[in-house]
Amino acid sequence: MSGRFLLDTNIIIALFGNDASVKNRLADAEEVFISSTVLGELYFGAHKSKHIKKNLSRIEDFASSSAVLPCDTDTARYYGLIKKRLLEKGQPIPENDIWVAAVACQHGLIVVSRDGHFNEVENLKFEMW
Secondary structure (H helix, E strand, O other), rough: OOOOOOOOOOOOHHHHHHOOOHHHHHHHHOOOEEEHHHHHHHHHHHOOOHHHHHHHHHHHHHHHOEEEEOOOHHHHHHHHHHHHHHHHOOOOOOOHHHHHHHHHHHHHOOHHHHHHHHHHHHOOOOEEO
């Protein structure tokens, strides 16, 4: 199973926890990316943890060896459309996940998460790991 994947925060946390199923699936991936939004969520988690320095170091190491995709004007266009469609359907999802979905749509990536609410985003390629 290969593909171009955008990892959600919970997948990276599982990876940090040495989740074998995530590691095995990533081993077959063609390309793997993270969004700057997910990176921000990881930093937030580290700052509120009991092991701040250790967790910040882990994130720094991970980020330096990963392809991090920023949010830009095109991302914002996707965000606006996705949020409007979710509102019309009455199916809101967390704000940061809308940004993650926008980055994935912008770059033609498959979102990998353990949050099923990504299924609510039209035209989003999504896999639950």
